[in-house]
Amino acid sequence: MDIHTEVLIAGAGPTGLLLAGDLAAAGVSCTVLERRTHESNLTRAFAVHARTLELFDARGLAEELLGTGQRLRRLRLFGDAQLDLGRLPTRFPYLLVTPQYHTEAALTRRAAAAGARIENGAELTGLDQDPDAVRATVRGPAGTRTLRARYLVGADGVRSGVRTALGIDFPGHAAVQSVMLADVRLAEQPPDVLMVNADGRAFAFLAPFGDGWYRVIAWDRARQLPDDAPVDLAEIATLTREALGTDFGMHDARWMSRFHSDERQATAYRSGRVFLAGDAAHVHSPAGGQGMNTGLQDAANLGWKLAAVLRGAAPEALLDTYQAERHPVGAEVLRTSGALLRGALIGAGPRLVARNLVARIATGIPAVNDRLALRLSGIGTRYPAPAGAHPEVGTRVPDLPLRAAAGGPDRLYAALRSGRFVLVAPDGPAPIEPPAGWAGSLTTAVRADGRPGSLLVRPDGHLSWVATDAGTPPPVSLAATLPAPDRTAGAVPAA
Structure with missing residues (x-):
């Protein structure tokens, strides 16, 4: 069967564009279908949270985007209650306020420069799949045609045609x-x-x-x-x-x-060779500004996994972890944004007075402030660790300082711009020798914080493996890091 593109993406919003850029940068052919022929003004996000800025930093986009908006270190919630974001443990301890079209413009330029094909005025009207490929019916300016792809990702919004074609429920x-x-x-x-x-x-x-x-x-x-x-x-x-x-x-x-x-949230984020991401998978109230950010983090999770499977660096089982990791995160965002919305819309009277008092007292307690800030910003999101793994596996790794060599990166998120796993080892006399099973999938680095232990960091910045003993060898391959299928179901992220 002729394959026209390895990954077909429906929707050129922020989620689809980040995914396209990641895939194209990894050498995966991808095509993005966007039914709009011009920019829409209907639903525009203004909030770019700290975790999203870290992901942009790992793609060389953060500085560009920071120049388009204003930084907000304190976020007003109810009455006089304010959330202090300046305490977040990140290079970006604030909320960036910038119109969504700046985010889309940066992601579009990156995707196009990497070789992704973006077709405007093209709408997916039907699909079917078999064990080897997906066939999508596409209507565009030149008529209707069929495209074949190894995988299809529906990032086509709350009214997702991909989700509808799959028959996946969207309760809410x-x-x-x-x-x-x-x-x-x-x-x-x-x-x-x-x-x-x-x-x-x-x-x-x-x-x-x-x-x-x-x-x-x-x-x-x-x-x-x-x-x-x-x-x-x-x-x-x-x-x-x-x-x-x-x-x-x-x-x-x-x-x-x-x-x-x-x-609303889709009951499943995957059906065979088809995946859902962004608003096609989950839609939340605007409270807390988490919607676009959650979709971008979906894309960051899915992109490296698709690339690894398509390049033969990982088995198909890796793709099962997308649902296991991102569906609980979407559910948590629904709970958080829903609670904020209900709090904001409390009617006048004693309940309103009580809301303002409780919110002011709660956000004045550093531990409570930090917990909510970690949750809203995405910094606190963690993925489930396989049974027997170190308890920190699955957590987001901060931007560790690295010992730069020959003009190489001097911090972790600059090293992640390779799109590969990064093996961070303590400083020592012997050079780092990556296992042969990681050929082409791993970048090595030396930590410059003086701390012992080795870390294996995923392309999305989450911890895959850790060893406190310098003599412990890393996993022999990406496949060796995967949890057993029955260990990924039903995982709940920590805030």
Whole structure:
């Protein structure tokens, strides 16, 4: 059978673009189908969390993206309660506020430069698969054709045609309805990068695009209308004044709409040779700004696994770990964002007063603040370790300092730009000799923090193996690091 592309990706949002860039950089041929012919303004994320910035750093994109937005070290939750992100154990102890189109632009340039093919105006309308390949029916400007691929990834959003074609359930409910959006100019500059508050009836959120335009989101508990109901800027301004104390002189709306936000998760992230990622797999309330970030982390998890299997460096069983690792993370994000949303939309009265008091006291306790910051930022996400493995296996590895040699990387996340596993060994007289079974899949480095022990770090920055004894040899191959299938099911990530 002729294979037109090794991996076919439906959807050129952030999730699909990061995945395409990772695959193409690894030498895997991939094609991205995007039904849009122009940029959509309907749902745009503004928050790039610390863990996502680490993943961008491992791809050489972090500095570029940091130049497009503003850094927020304290995130306002309810009333006067603020989450201190400056305590996060990372090079990026903040939230980056930047419009999603900056993220997409950086990822598009990287994917295209690496050789990924991106087709706009192309929509997947059907698929079937056998043990060897997936056949996708694609409708585009030139008509309908069939593409064959080894694997297919549906990153095509909440209304995913891939998920529908597979018949995978997407249970959940509408978390909030009749939310109004508008892009506006302001006569006065807000005092904070992000402005957000709810007073029991009115909710308002304000974020900058960085070019003089602002996105405003408003909600009225007493006025719940269908998505197609018209939106009036005067109503949005009134709600903003009630929630934030002022509307900052908003005027000249260039776009307005109304939508509802769902909380849903696919029952399975994989069916045979087809995978789901991003909003096609899970959709959350906007509270906490985790939606886009979770999808990007799906892609970072799946990309290196597909590349390893396609290049013969790992058995097909590696792909089973995608569901085992990412489905529990999606469920946890649903719980966290849902709790934040319900807290934000509490009605007026004693419950509102209690919410503000409890939130202020809780975030003032360093241990509680840190736990929530780790969870929201993604820094605290860990994957299940095989039985008998070191307890730190599965955790995210910080950006360790390395002993640079001949102009090589001087820290871990720079070394991860190779897209390979990184074997980090303690400083010593003998050179590091990677096992023969890792040929082409492993980069070696020497830690410069003076600590003993060796680490094997996955391409997505999570710990695969650790040894405290310098004489313990690393796993003989990638396959040797895989857990038994029955040890991956039902794992729950730690916050």
